[in-house]
Amino acid sequence: VLEGNSAVNEAALTGESIPVDKNPGDAVSAATVNQSGFIRCEATRVGEDTTLSQIIKMVSDAAATKAPIAKIADRVSGVFVPTVISIAVVTTIVWLLAGKEFGYALARGISVLVISCPCALGLATPVAIMVGNGMGAKNGILFKTAVSLEEAGKIQIVALDKTGTITYGNRLAAEFYPVEGVGKEELIQYSVLSSLLDETPEGKSTVDLGRQMGCDTEAFHTEGMNFVEFTAQTKMSGVDCKDGTIVRKGASDAIKTFVKEKGGNIPKDLEEIVAEVSNLGGTPLVVCVNEKIYGVIYLKDTVKPGLVERFERLREIGIKTIMCTGDNPLTAATIAKEAGVDGFIAECRPEDKIEAIKKEQAEGKIVAMTGDGVNDVLALKDADCSVAMASGSDAAVQA
Numbered sequence: 001v002l003e004g005n006s007a008v009n010e011a012a013l014t015g016e017s018i019p020v021d022k023n024p025g026d027a028v029s030a031a032t033v034n035q036s037g038f039i040r041c042e043a044t045r046v047g048e049d050t051t052l053s054q055i056i057k058m059v060s061d062a063a064a065t066k067a068p069i070a071k072i073a074d075r076v077s078g079v080f081v082p083t084v085i086s087i088a089v090v091t092t093i094v095w096l097l098a099g100k101e102f103g104y105a106l107a108r109g110i111s112v113l114v115i116s117c118p119c120a121l122g123l124a125t126p127v128a129i130m131v132g133n134g135m136g137a138k139n140g141i142l143f144k145t146a147v148s149l150e151e152a153g154k155i156q157i158v159a160l161d162k163t164g165t166i167t168y169g170n171r172l173a174a175e176f177y178p179v180e181g182v183g184k185e186e187l188i189q190y191s192v193l194s195s196l197l198d199e200t201p202e203g204k205s206t207v208d209l210g211r212q213m214g215c216d217t218e219a220f221h222t223e224g225m226n227f228v229e230f231t232a233q234t235k236m237s238g239v240d241c242k243d244g245t246i247v248r249k250g251a252s253d254a255i256k257t258f259v260k261e262k263g264g265n266i267p268k269d270l271e272e273i274v275a276e277v278s279n280l281g282g283t284p285l286v287v288c289v290n291e292k293i294y295g296v297i298y299l300k301d302t303v304k305p306g307l308v309e310r311f312e313r314l315r316e317i318g319i320k321t322i323m324c325t326g327d328n329p330l331t332a333a334t335i336a337k338e339a340g341v342d343g344f345i346a347e348c349r350p351e352d353k354i355e356a357i358k359k360e361q362a363e364g365k366i367v368a369m370t371g372d373g374v375n376d377v378l379a380l381k382d383a384d385c386s387v388a389m390a391s392g393s394d395a396a397v398q399a
Helices: 051-059 067-098 102-116 118-138 146-152 182-193 201-212 252-263 268-279 305-318 331-341 350-362 374-382 394-398
Strands: 008-010 020-021 033-036 157-161 168-178 226-228 234-240 246-252 283-289 293-301 318-326 344-347 365-372 386-390
Touching: 067 102, 067 293, 102 252, 102 305, 118 146, 146 386, 157 350, 157 374, 168 182, 168 201, 168 268, 168 318, 182 201, 182 246, 182 283, 182 293, 201 293, 234 252, 246 252, 252 268, 252 283, 268 283, 268 293, 293 331, 293 365, 305 318, 318 331, 318 350, 331 344, 344 350, 350 365, 365 374, 374 386
Parallel strands: 157 318, 157 365, 318 344, 365 386
Antiparallel strands: 008 020, 008 033, 168 293, 226 234, 234 246, 246 283, 283 293
16 A cells, blocks of 8 residues: 555455455455555566465366266276176077077177166266256256365364355444443434445444334435535544534444544443443444533444254254354354354464364364355365355365
8 A cells, every 4th residue: 555544345255244454564465355445556476476365276177077976986887887898799609509590699798788787887976976967956056076066975063254255244233332331222313424425334224223123214314414424544434414413423432432523422331331332242333412422322243044944954964064254253153153063263364274274184074165265275275175155266166
């Protein structure tokens, strides 16, 4: 970064859902998304030299191959077919030497071929693979190679990425926590007001949750209202109303500094509420109006529906599930419990995922890796069987 400040979403490379602040001198990578602010950058690596291209290159040699069982069938067929043909020829010759007519002797030779059916062995495996692929396709599963189809039946452990695989990857409003002396309806009203012009998933979900809790958004008049965008420097967003009212939501430290500058006081129970939301694995957004803090919006990364039942089904057939995430242990524990996985690894970097997979493989376990991002590609490549989400990056699908 040469100039400017911004918050960059690096989830595609690191798996971490919270945007990272970028200032002059910081490095940014291709495949990451600038979420707010303006930055001017100088390209230090382009084309094949970029991190993204290097990862793609590592897995570009993956090509469809025969399943191991098909190779065995081919080897057996290579011996079996000529042997059966030889026996059929010998049978025909023996009957001719025994004085039988040519048609009689040929019929016996053909009987040997028909009964042994040497071509069936070579045909059975491809047909079974074709049926397996067809059944998978009906259920939304595409097998890239025959090897992966065969390996899928041997899986003992499934390692899963969190963001985009177990969760949707968007932090959405889940609850409103007012500070002491403030009514919940007041907090909801000002939270919605601060988010009416906010086009981010967090802003839209705050408005939606407010409506569900009875807030009448039609009563608000946005005419003459100025929206202030979240930036890496301010760590706040909100609106400046026509009557001079300033409504802000943002990081706890940023809001406290803002309120102190306005001459306001910090509620005694604010830190307690912020800690509670953090312990639940969520992101706290503090809401203030002018110099007064009203409470906290609890943002939560939503777990995809139906996972608890699916992981239970895996347990029933003897498959263990482990969630790998770059999030802190508190967030990881909350998501793991909600999703119903057997275990989790927190603050997990791409290389940590590979290490975890190799550790299980060293103990003789067949490991599958499931992921959606570029940060999962190397782990997907090293696993015995890898599963990419259709909604994920092309690099993950290629792996």
